[in-house]
Amino acid sequence: METNLNNQISEEWTVSEDAIGQRIDQYLSHKFPEQSRATIQQWIKQGYVKIDGNDTKSKFLLKGFEKIHVELVLQDRTEHLPQEMPLDICYEDEHLLILNKPVGLVVHPGSGNPDNTLLNGLLAYSSEQKKLVRAGIVHRLDKDTSGLMVVAKDGETQQRLIDLLKEHDIKREYVAIVRGQLSHTGHVDQPIGRHPTQRVRMAVHHKGKPAITHYQPLRVFKHFSLMKLNLETGRTHQIRVHMHHLGHPLVGDPLYGNPNRIAADVVSELKDLVRAFPRQALHARQLEFIHPITQQPISIKIGLPEDMEQLLEDIEYYDDLDTFDDQMDVEYVE
Incomplete structure (x- = not known):
């Protein structure tokens, strides 16, 4: 050619x-x-x-x-402008990159966020991203969710990554801090669709699309739990909706759990700290898949961001159980 x-x-x-x-x-x-x-x-x-x-x-x-x-x-595939911004890249080769998205960064331009998004940053990072739909982005994280995202650098890789996601062949592991004691391993298999009356929200709904979330406790406190979550599907707000459905909404989640609604017997110092947490306590900490071009296994894992680390320390200090069952299938977060 x-x-x-x-x-x-x-x-x-x-x-x-x-x-x-x-x-x-x-x-x-x-x-x-x-x-x-x-x-x-x-x-x-x-x-x-x-x-x-x-x-x-x-x-x-x-x-x-x-x-x-x-x-x-060939025409550029996007009309959005490149904007320089720091990108925390954890892995990169000629076909794809994996980055750690910070809290507060919107992934794609939209209503209320016309620019200064991850897409704009990717366009500034490499002019080749202009040739790709959505600048090579194949999945999203909410604005206030931190963690790992994979981005394609060419069209063939982008399509193959999309296919891997459709076939559930990309393992996506999250960590969340939720309200209440959740000390057992399980899964939620409930369809998710648009909330019938509140259009900014999603909800478990019989007319929604299939959604499956697996969960496992990492650390259980008196009033809060640190959970590991794995997605089989990738519905909008899936973890937030499913954990709310279980009765264990994420700490700091303004849509699916009233941040001010905290158990009465939580000590006042911890109440203030939890209520002040400015976002849903959710972090995408691991991506694992077979590279769609080289066929080599890729596994990238990162630690918690500073705000969640601090929140976890505060909960451990004020809310740790007097008696802790060492036989539970629970481990301390890395």
Whole structure:
């Protein structure tokens, strides 16, 4: 493929015999793996793809030995502006990167957040991200959730990461501090959909999409629990909704647990500290998957952010149980 500095593609070749019977859009998707099938179909629709000198349609079946010519200038996939910002990159190779998103950083521009998002930072980090849908972002974290995210650096990797997520082949482990004692391992298998009356919220709803969250206690106190959570699905606010459904909302969660509603017998000093915690106490601490290109295992794990570490220390100081069952399947967080 010939691509100049203006991102112009100009290529001509003859279809081989082994492509007989393939749709032209499918065939070109293999020829240009960095482009999505939808993009290829747009090329065909707009006349950038010629077969034996003629326009074609995406459903055209190859008969073999046709002459194909592709001529176009690649357009950036985003109109958002690059904005310099520090990125805490934990892993990077030529295909993808894994970063630690800080609290308060919005992932993608939207209503009320037109810029200064992670997407803008990725565009400034590398001009190649402009060629990708959502600058290579394949999943999100809420603004006030910290932790690990994987970002693609080319189109083929982005599509394969999306496929891994759909097949639940990316292990995503979170740590949360929740209200109440939750001392057993279990899971929540409840569908999640938009709240019927409060549109900014999600809720367990019989018409929602399937959602499964696994949970395990790491440390149990008198009024709070430190939990490890693993997602099988990736619904909006999934952990927050499911833990609220269990009756153990996240500390500091303004949508799914009234931050001021704390057990009466919690000591006043701890009440003040918990009520002052400014966000949901949720952190994405581990990503584990098979690299979609190199097929090498990737496992990245990071510790808690400073605010959650401090909150945990405060809870341990003021709220630790007088008697602790050492036989419980509970460990102290790393």
